[in-house]
Amino acid sequence: MPLPKITLGAVNIEAADPEALATFWTAVTGSGRESSGGSVYLPPAQPGGLAMFFQPLTGPRPDRQTMHLDLTVPWGERRIEVARLEKLGATTRWHVLDEHPHVQWTTMADPEGNLFCLAEHPPKP
Template sequence: MTPTVDVMDIPQVTLGAINIEAADPRALGAFWAAVTGGTPAPSGDFVYLPPAAPGGFAMFFQPLTGPRPDRLTIHLDLTVPWGTRSAEVERLVSAGATWRWDVLDEHPHVQWTTLADPEGNLFCVAEHPPQA
Protein backbone atom coordinates (compact mmCIF):
# COMPACT_ATOMS: atom_id res chain seq x y z
CA MET A 1 0.00 0.00 0.00
CA THR A 2 1.32 3.46 -0.93
CA PRO A 3 1.51 5.86 2.01
CA THR A 4 -0.54 9.04 1.75
CA VAL A 5 1.50 12.22 1.56
CA ASP A 6 0.11 15.32 3.19
CA VAL A 7 0.74 18.42 1.08
CA MET A 8 1.89 20.17 4.25
CA ASP A 9 4.77 17.65 4.49
CA ILE A 10 6.18 18.64 1.09
CA PRO A 11 8.91 21.30 1.34
CA GLN A 12 7.99 24.57 -0.32
CA VAL A 13 11.35 25.03 -2.01
CA THR A 14 11.81 27.50 -4.84
CA LEU A 15 14.88 28.68 -6.73
CA GLY A 16 16.10 31.94 -5.22
CA ALA A 17 18.96 32.65 -7.62
CA ILE A 18 21.65 30.97 -9.66
CA ASN A 19 25.03 32.12 -8.31
CA ILE A 20 27.99 32.35 -10.66
CA GLU A 21 31.56 33.36 -9.92
CA ALA A 22 32.96 35.45 -12.75
CA ALA A 23 36.23 37.08 -13.77
CA ASP A 24 34.13 40.12 -14.74
CA PRO A 25 30.76 40.02 -12.91
CA ARG A 26 29.47 43.19 -14.60
CA ALA A 27 30.20 41.95 -18.13
CA LEU A 28 28.82 38.47 -17.45
CA GLY A 29 25.75 39.99 -15.77
CA ALA A 30 25.19 42.15 -18.86
CA PHE A 31 25.43 39.09 -21.12
CA TRP A 32 22.90 37.13 -19.04
CA ALA A 33 20.63 40.20 -18.95
CA ALA A 34 20.60 40.02 -22.76
CA VAL A 35 19.76 36.31 -22.52
CA THR A 36 16.93 36.63 -20.00
CA GLY A 37 15.64 40.15 -20.63
CA GLY A 38 16.34 41.13 -17.01
CA THR A 39 17.82 44.39 -15.78
CA PRO A 40 21.10 44.01 -13.87
CA ALA A 41 21.49 45.72 -10.50
CA PRO A 42 25.22 46.15 -9.80
CA SER A 43 26.45 46.77 -6.26
CA GLY A 44 30.19 47.12 -5.85
CA ASP A 45 31.86 44.02 -7.32
CA PHE A 46 28.56 42.11 -7.39
CA VAL A 47 25.66 42.06 -9.85
CA TYR A 48 22.15 40.86 -9.10
CA LEU A 49 19.93 40.03 -12.06
CA PRO A 50 16.30 39.70 -10.94
CA PRO A 51 13.81 37.53 -12.83
CA ALA A 52 12.64 39.27 -16.00
CA ALA A 53 9.08 37.94 -15.66
CA PRO A 54 6.95 35.85 -13.33
CA GLY A 55 8.25 32.28 -13.38
CA GLY A 56 11.70 33.47 -14.43
CA PHE A 57 14.88 33.01 -12.45
CA ALA A 58 17.31 35.36 -10.74
CA MET A 59 21.08 35.28 -11.10
CA PHE A 60 23.83 36.63 -8.88
CA PHE A 61 27.35 37.29 -10.18
CA GLN A 62 30.30 37.62 -7.85
CA PRO A 63 34.08 37.79 -8.32
CA LEU A 64 36.01 34.54 -8.65
CA THR A 65 37.31 33.27 -5.31
CA GLY A 66 39.83 30.86 -6.83
CA PRO A 67 40.90 29.32 -10.12
CA ARG A 68 38.12 28.34 -12.51
CA PRO A 69 37.68 24.53 -12.59
CA ASP A 70 38.68 22.74 -15.80
CA ARG A 71 35.26 21.13 -16.09
CA LEU A 72 31.94 22.30 -14.71
CA THR A 73 29.59 19.59 -13.45
CA ILE A 74 26.42 21.67 -13.69
CA HIS A 75 24.91 23.82 -16.42
CA LEU A 76 21.66 25.60 -17.26
CA ASP A 77 19.09 24.17 -19.66
CA LEU A 78 16.98 26.98 -21.09
CA THR A 79 13.77 26.05 -22.93
CA VAL A 80 12.25 27.91 -25.87
CA PRO A 81 9.06 27.21 -27.87
CA TRP A 82 9.27 24.55 -30.57
CA GLY A 83 10.61 25.94 -33.83
CA THR A 84 12.41 28.92 -32.27
CA ARG A 85 15.68 27.33 -31.07
CA SER A 86 17.73 28.23 -34.16
CA ALA A 87 16.69 31.89 -34.06
CA GLU A 88 17.33 32.05 -30.31
CA VAL A 89 20.77 30.50 -30.74
CA GLU A 90 21.59 33.10 -33.42
CA ARG A 91 20.43 35.88 -31.07
CA LEU A 92 22.57 34.56 -28.20
CA VAL A 93 25.64 34.10 -30.39
CA SER A 94 25.28 37.71 -31.56
CA ALA A 95 25.04 38.73 -27.86
CA GLY A 96 28.39 37.05 -27.11
CA ALA A 97 27.74 33.32 -26.66
CA THR A 98 29.87 30.72 -28.44
CA TRP A 99 28.23 27.82 -30.28
CA ARG A 100 29.62 24.46 -29.08
CA TRP A 101 27.40 21.70 -30.57
CA ASP A 102 23.87 20.64 -31.55
CA VAL A 103 22.00 17.51 -30.46
CA LEU A 104 19.11 17.17 -32.90
CA ASP A 105 18.36 13.46 -33.24
CA GLU A 106 19.61 11.71 -30.10
CA HIS A 107 16.24 11.90 -28.29
CA PRO A 108 12.79 12.14 -29.93
CA HIS A 109 11.40 14.40 -27.17
CA VAL A 110 14.00 17.21 -27.31
CA GLN A 111 16.52 18.99 -29.52
CA TRP A 112 19.15 21.31 -28.09
CA THR A 113 22.15 23.45 -28.82
CA THR A 114 24.98 23.77 -26.31
CA LEU A 115 26.53 27.23 -26.05
CA ALA A 116 29.14 28.83 -23.80
CA ASP A 117 28.73 32.25 -22.20
CA PRO A 118 31.57 34.79 -22.58
CA GLU A 119 33.48 33.21 -19.66
CA GLY A 120 33.10 29.65 -20.97
CA ASN A 121 30.21 28.44 -18.79
CA LEU A 122 28.16 25.96 -20.80
CA PHE A 123 24.38 26.23 -21.16
CA CYS A 124 21.83 24.64 -23.47
CA VAL A 125 18.92 26.02 -25.45
CA ALA A 126 16.34 23.27 -25.84
CA GLU A 127 13.03 22.88 -27.62
CA HIS A 128 10.49 20.10 -27.18
CA PRO A 129 8.14 19.10 -30.01
CA PRO A 130 4.44 19.68 -29.45
CA GLN A 131 2.58 16.78 -27.88
CA ALA A 132 0.68 14.80 -30.49
Protein backbone atom coordinates in the same frame (compact mmCIF):
# COMPACT_ATOMS: atom_id res chain seq x y z
CA MET B 1 4.07 14.38 5.13
CA PRO B 2 3.79 17.79 3.41
CA LEU B 3 6.12 18.60 0.54
CA PRO B 4 8.86 21.16 1.22
CA LYS B 5 8.17 24.63 -0.16
CA ILE B 6 11.55 25.09 -1.78
CA THR B 7 11.99 27.27 -4.85
CA LEU B 8 15.09 28.40 -6.72
CA GLY B 9 16.06 31.86 -5.50
CA ALA B 10 18.85 32.54 -7.98
CA VAL B 11 21.68 30.88 -9.87
CA ASN B 12 25.00 32.15 -8.49
CA ILE B 13 27.98 32.43 -10.84
CA GLU B 14 31.53 33.47 -10.04
CA ALA B 15 32.96 35.53 -12.89
CA ALA B 16 36.29 37.07 -13.82
CA ASP B 17 34.28 40.16 -14.85
CA PRO B 18 30.86 40.10 -13.10
CA GLU B 19 29.66 43.31 -14.79
CA ALA B 20 30.46 42.09 -18.32
CA LEU B 21 29.01 38.63 -17.76
CA ALA B 22 25.87 40.15 -16.19
CA THR B 23 25.52 42.38 -19.26
CA PHE B 24 25.52 39.28 -21.49
CA TRP B 25 22.94 37.45 -19.33
CA THR B 26 20.79 40.60 -19.03
CA ALA B 27 20.48 40.57 -22.82
CA VAL B 28 19.79 36.81 -22.85
CA THR B 29 17.02 36.92 -20.21
CA GLY B 30 15.58 40.42 -20.70
CA SER B 31 16.08 41.08 -17.00
CA GLY B 32 16.94 44.29 -15.18
CA ARG B 33 20.06 44.50 -13.03
CA GLU B 34 21.17 45.71 -9.62
CA SER B 35 24.90 46.26 -8.94
CA SER B 36 26.53 46.55 -5.54
CA GLY B 37 30.06 46.07 -4.26
CA GLY B 38 31.40 44.38 -7.40
CA SER B 39 28.49 41.94 -7.63
CA VAL B 40 25.43 42.08 -9.89
CA TYR B 41 21.92 40.67 -9.28
CA LEU B 42 19.51 40.03 -12.16
CA PRO B 43 15.96 39.66 -10.85
CA PRO B 44 13.52 37.46 -12.79
CA ALA B 45 12.28 39.19 -15.95
CA GLN B 46 8.78 37.75 -15.38
CA PRO B 47 6.98 35.82 -12.62
CA GLY B 48 8.56 32.41 -12.27
CA GLY B 49 11.54 33.53 -14.35
CA LEU B 50 15.23 32.94 -13.71
CA ALA B 51 17.17 35.11 -11.24
CA MET B 52 20.96 35.25 -11.44
CA PHE B 53 23.69 36.60 -9.18
CA PHE B 54 27.23 37.34 -10.42
CA GLN B 55 30.11 37.75 -8.01
CA PRO B 56 33.88 38.06 -8.41
CA LEU B 57 35.82 34.84 -8.97
CA THR B 58 37.45 33.86 -5.65
CA GLY B 59 39.91 31.25 -6.93
CA PRO B 60 41.02 29.45 -10.05
CA ARG B 61 38.23 28.35 -12.39
CA PRO B 62 37.72 24.57 -12.18
CA ASP B 63 38.99 22.54 -15.14
CA ARG B 64 35.64 20.79 -15.54
CA GLN B 65 32.16 22.25 -15.23
CA THR B 66 29.91 19.95 -13.19
CA MET B 67 26.67 21.93 -13.53
CA HIS B 68 25.01 23.98 -16.27
CA LEU B 69 21.76 25.76 -17.09
CA ASP B 70 19.14 24.16 -19.33
CA LEU B 71 17.12 26.96 -20.90
CA THR B 72 13.97 26.26 -22.92
CA VAL B 73 12.41 28.11 -25.87
CA PRO B 74 9.16 27.36 -27.74
CA TRP B 75 9.32 24.71 -30.46
CA GLY B 76 10.72 26.12 -33.69
CA GLU B 77 12.59 29.04 -32.06
CA ARG B 78 15.86 27.38 -31.00
CA ARG B 79 17.79 28.29 -34.19
CA ILE B 80 16.62 31.91 -34.00
CA GLU B 81 17.67 32.16 -30.34
CA VAL B 82 21.01 30.45 -30.99
CA ALA B 83 21.79 33.08 -33.65
CA ARG B 84 20.71 35.89 -31.29
CA LEU B 85 22.87 34.54 -28.45
CA GLU B 86 25.88 34.17 -30.77
CA LYS B 87 25.52 37.87 -31.66
CA LEU B 88 25.56 38.64 -27.92
CA GLY B 89 28.87 36.78 -27.50
CA ALA B 90 27.92 33.14 -26.85
CA THR B 91 29.58 30.35 -28.80
CA THR B 92 27.90 27.20 -30.08
CA ARG B 93 29.63 24.05 -28.88
CA TRP B 94 27.41 21.29 -30.33
CA HIS B 95 23.85 20.37 -31.36
CA VAL B 96 21.81 17.32 -30.27
CA LEU B 97 18.98 17.13 -32.79
CA ASP B 98 17.97 13.49 -33.25
CA GLU B 99 19.19 11.64 -30.17
CA HIS B 100 15.91 11.98 -28.24
CA PRO B 101 12.42 12.30 -29.79
CA HIS B 102 11.15 14.57 -26.99
CA VAL B 103 13.82 17.29 -27.17
CA GLN B 104 16.42 19.00 -29.39
CA TRP B 105 19.10 21.24 -27.94
CA THR B 106 22.19 23.27 -28.62
CA THR B 107 24.97 23.40 -26.05
CA MET B 108 26.55 26.84 -25.90
CA ALA B 109 29.12 28.72 -23.82
CA ASP B 110 28.72 32.24 -22.44
CA PRO B 111 31.54 34.79 -22.91
CA GLU B 112 33.49 33.35 -19.93
CA GLY B 113 33.10 29.75 -21.13
CA ASN B 114 30.28 28.63 -18.82
CA LEU B 115 28.22 25.99 -20.64
CA PHE B 116 24.44 26.17 -20.99
CA CYS B 117 21.91 24.39 -23.18
CA LEU B 118 19.11 25.90 -25.23
CA ALA B 119 16.37 23.31 -25.73
CA GLU B 120 13.06 23.03 -27.53
CA HIS B 121 10.45 20.32 -27.08
CA PRO B 122 8.12 19.31 -29.94
CA PRO B 123 4.40 19.85 -29.34
CA LYS B 124 2.63 16.89 -27.80
CA PRO B 125 0.05 15.25 -30.08
